[in-house]
Amino acid sequence: MYSTVITGALQGASAYPVSVEVDISHGLPTLSLVGSLSQEVREAKERVGAALRNAGFHLPPSRITVNLSPADRRKEGTAFDLPIAVGLLAAMNLVPGEKLTNTLFLGELGLDGEIRGVSGVLPIVREAALRGIQQCILPAPNAAEGALISGITVRGAASLQELLSFLQSGEEGEGILPATQLDASRLFQEKAAGRAPDFSEVNGQETAKRGAEIAAAGFHNLLMVGPPGAGKSMIAKRIPGILPPLTLEESLEVTSVYSVAGLLKEGEAMVTRRPFISPHHSITQAALVGGCAIPRPGMISLAHRGVLFLDELPEFQRAALDSLRQPLEEHEIRIARISGTIAYPSDFMLVCAMNPCPCGFYPDAGKCSCTEPQVRRYMGRVSGPILDRIDLCVELQAVDIASLKNSGRGEDSETIRRRVIAAREIQRERFLGTGYRFNADIEAADMERYCALGKAEQEYAEQLYRSLMLSARAYHRILKVARTIADLEGAAQIGVEQLLEASFYRPAQEYWR
Amino acid sequence: METGNKISFVTPLEAEYPEKLRHIPDAPGGLYIRGKLPVETGLTVAVIGARDCSDYGRYVAEELGSFLGRNGVTVISGMARGIDGISQWAAMEAGGFSIGVLGCGVDICYPAGNRALFDRLLEEGAVLSEYPPGTPPRAMNFPARNRIVSGLADAVVVVEARSKSGTLITVDMALEQGREVFVVPGRVTDRLSDGCNRLIKQGAGILLSMEELLEEIEELKVRTEERGIGSMPEKAGSSQAHMEKRRRQSTEKGQSTEKGQSTEKGQSTEKGQNAKKSQSSEWSREDASGVAPELREIYQALDFYPCSVEQIVARLPGRISQRQAALQLIQLCMENKAIQVSPGYFKSP
Missing domain, CATH: 3.30.230.10 (Ribosomal Protein S5; domain 2)
Incomplete structure (x- = not known):
């Protein structure tokens, strides 16, 4: 029997x-x-x-x-x-x-x-x-x-x-x-069309919004610096809304991770929105990247195909932040345990936010009450290797009451999303048949091929390189971001303007010294 | 290096003891000195101010230190972070001489971040302290140290100070010792200038032009020497009274010029214009001539203070988008005409 x-x-x-x-x-x-x-x-x-x-x-x-x-x-x-x-x-x-x-x-x-x-x-x-x-x-x-x-x-x-x-x-x-x-595709379409937080609710902060748009278009990692209450979290929460909607294939991938983690809500068949994961800064390394004795997907895998938002970046444990390095490079996390190595997908866009100093008002000397060593120490808590993987850095200013009242509503997420989708489409065609998907993925060896510059632009870029005292890595980041800006504008070639704008958003070295 | 490494000890009984210190109340019973003290006859100015200074303070301290250094005036200060160290460094950069007065033993570099300045002072200037070598930098040492800073100087210049600043202790000491106090004025909204502006209200000298400062100090020195070195002012010990007197004097002076306007009209306006001219050229940055015409407006909108792109755009006569402004600012950075302090803040170099 x-x-x-x-x-x-x-x-x-x-x-x-x-x-x-x-x-x-x-x-x-x-x-x-x-x-x-x-x-x-x-x-x-x-x-x-x-x-x-x-x-x-x-x-x-x-x-x-x-x-x-x-x-x-x-x-x-x-x-x-x-x-x-x-x-x-x-x-x-x-x-x-x-x-x-x-x-x-x-x-x-x-x-x-x-x-x-x-x-x-x-x-x-x-x-x-x-x-x-x-x-x-x-x-x-x-x-x-x-x-x-x-x-x-x-x-x-x-x-x-x-x-x-x-x-x-x-x-x-x-x-x-x-x-x-x-019917998966019908369900998918029904669920994808829901209301989400919209960019038109963010007043002012033009540079930050523009930075978010560029980041979304090229899947670049983004860092926002600013005083408390400037709207950092507000902008971060709206980034999934300007990313292109999940494709059915992507949605199944994300659903798989949620299914493994046991996080699908009852009656919810699939995840149709881009995930937005915002762990508290007390999170441990195991909870962030996954693992534990019985391996479970961590926050970075739950953010797969979506946004991982780390608010109060310097407050995170250093070990936890440093463990992000490998997944940021390889888009998956491999966890080795004595029972074997397991892999979870973790292809996410990293969005970080931080105050510029413990009190939050540096470099506004009138308001900031921190001493210079305090500011340096605070900034120093963010490890260099993580900063190295951030392509865009924007600074937000405290919003005063007048601009809250006066400024009309900004662009809505749908308009921005259309531009982002167009830029994504250009990238998809460009990288057809290669391992790349977005401009952010381009490696140094392929820089010549995908971020080619004209003669005049090349000279200008070299001048930038020297005068801003860039490192090779920083220079490549500028090229990648400039490529995305050009894609947003539908330009085939990177121009001087795009180079300048990309330089503006670079995480300035002097600042992190 | 020889002179720098050796620690000498002088008491008021010895000739090497600084003459100026002999006459101050509570003069130190002995000084530990590294490096060489300058000749006593030269002018000395103490430049003091906040440790966490603003970029404005930094700029003024740099310019002032460098000006004094160029003119052979010894800069005395406490070697602290911020105004102190900046002015001392600038003075030596300009080929001048500087003395650092410490609140710890002369074998200890405090703050540790000023190592380069400390070494340079040992080489090219002097470091002194009333505390024996090995004394750690205790908070209680510093107020006492300040009386030596002001005591060694002919005049004290306060560059930046909050309303409750240790700098103000030095000012009190200076007034007690009968030293002139000059203050760099600041904006009324600026917390880092509160202490300075308060001193001005109380009647301290206002530093508008470095040339004038030098003239005034020289004049002062001559007058003091006529009276006998280091002699006390009539009302020494009461700082308030001293300042009060100065304020009265300045009002009287103002009135007298008004009265004598008809007779001295031509002369006074001419003098006024001169002063104006020298002031503006002394403090102004490089002129905008090297800047491309299309960037000139935004260059002129920059300040010593870091300003956000939004603030800079608001200052421009024509409306341009923040994005356009950002591009222009980066261009200025490329030509070293602007500094990107942090991702969204720019200031002039």
Whole structure:
């Protein structure tokens, strides 16, 4: 009496298939679970036993062995409850074996036989579809999420009893447990069109808004410096609104991460807005980049394809900030643990905000009460390697009441977004077939190719380089930003104006000395 | 280096003891000196002010130190961060002489950030203290140190001071010792000039022109010497009274000029014009002639204070966009006609 059931497990943000093998044989009555299991998987023994009993099935007084294969990979989570229960029922000959082929089971069991939602459904279903599995039985709360994947039948089951009657039925099964139908692209469009904070609500701050637009167009990292109340957070919150909307493919990527992290809200099938993640500055390194003994995606992965906003940058722990270096370069985070290395996607736009000094008013000598060493110390808390990865730096001024009243409403996010999308389109064509996606990605070796300058401009750039005493890295950053500005204006060549504007937004070295 | 490394100790019994200090109340019983003290006959001016000075203060201290250095006037100060150190450095840059009076032992460089200045003073000037070598910089030492700063000087110039500033202690000491006090005026809205403006109100001398300052000090020195070196003013010890007297004098002077207008009209206007001319040329930056015509307006809108792009745009006669202004400012930076203090703030060099 042997049976096998297909299920899946997570490794980082991706999934791999797991088969649950159940054997019932003669011997002293015992139920043993094997296959490199974590604590919560071992506890499945108790949950499954009770759930089956309450659903009206008694395990035979035999020697029962359950193996989760591949047996050498660590299994975590509670999603194995349902496949183990189904495997036991099949081994007890209560479910016809042919019903189990080509069907993936996933779910946690309550003691009363209820099937409860689990995290990480989307990557597992996607992997199953890729491997040609035809049907998925998921907990009812996760059915919509699984149904996002096309080419696979997804059914949501609420209880063990319901599921069993479906598995025991013949042709009429469709009526008992109907396949969940979901048009991903329609849902996507419906949800993407919602109200978000708009740039027209920001008064004044022209330079900062322009900086945000350039940053959004080239996916450059942005730093905002300014006194408290100048509107740094306000602008940061509106940046996702001027980034191009998520594509369906991007949306599935983001949804996968949220699914793995167990952060999809009930009834929410997918993430359709660009994420805006703003962790508090007390965050630890593990929470920021992900990890822990049981690896979970960190904030930088939750910000995948969106904005990671670090407010009060100097207050962050140095170790946490420095751990951003690798993901900023490689757009994914690899976490090495003794159990192996896992990778989560983390392609985010870094937006930081800080006060220029502890009191917030430097360099306004009239208002600032900090001593110069205090200011230097405060600035020094931001590590050089992070500053090196910031292409644009803008400074905001405190807004006075008069300009709050007088200035009319600025441009709305939609207008800015149209310009950003146009600039993105130019970049997409430029980088077709290369590994790059945005101007911010261009590496030093390819600078000549993508940021070529005319003769006059070249001379001007060299003059800039010398007179502003730029480092090579700073010079390249200016070129990249100038390229984005040119794209925003639809210009094929970088001109002197774009070079000058890019220089204005450079994080000035003197300032960070 | 030889002279700098050696610490000598002088008491009032010795001839090397600075003559000026002998006559101040509570004169130090002994001085530890590194470097060489200047000849006693030369003019000495103490330049003092806030440690966290504004760019305006920095500029004035630089110009003043450099002017005094060029004219062979010894600059005395406390070697502190800000005005003190800036003026001393500028004086030595200009080939002048400077003395740093410390509130710790002469073997300790305090603040540590002024290491370069300390070394240079040992080489080209002098460092002295009444505290034995090894004394750490304790807060209580500094007010006492200030009496030596003013005591060594013929006149004291306050460049920038908040309303509750240690600088004002030095001023009190100076008045007690009968030294002239000159103050660099500031804006009434500027907290860093509150102390200065208050002193002006109380009757301190106003520093408008460095040339005039020099003349006044020279005149003063001659007068003092006629009376006998270091003799006390009649009302020494009461700073308020001294300042009060000065204020009365200045009002009287003003009135007398008014009265004598008809007779001295031609002369006085001529003098006034001269003064005006010298003042403006003394303090003004490089003229705008080297600046491209299209950048001239924005160049003239710059200030010693860091100003935001918004503020600069507001000063321009014609309306241009902030973006346009930013581009022009960067162009000025390229030609060293402006400095980008922080991403959004610019000032003139």
